[in-house]
Amino acid sequence: MAVHIDEDECIGCGTCEEICPEVFKLNTDTEKAEVIKPEGGPEDLIEEAIDSCPSSCIYEED
Template sequence: MAKVALDQEECIGYRACVEICEEVFGFNEDEEKAYVIKPEGGPEEEIQEAIDSCPTDCIYWED
């Protein structure tokens, strides 16, 4: 089963992922970076929309 992953070094704090799927993504205000709060995932359509909306392509499915 694929898990959701996010490369924080690539994240620029765009926040689209958090706005689209706050069930899976959180935001660290101090670092201004998103992170995955639920790696096992959630609504796949929302997660895929978050992946597609990320300007740095730092969110991905991990096997």
């Protein structure tokens, strides 16, 4: 599974980075979250980040 963020929907709250900093990082230039390691990270933390995202902009793809 690869993790992606719809940057158009991201509000830049940083919740995903707080939960799973190995995979997500807030870009200070765009003020949007970005995926820094799409294929890696603890699956349970990625799922928590997806579930906790207030704009539901994080998703996984095969």
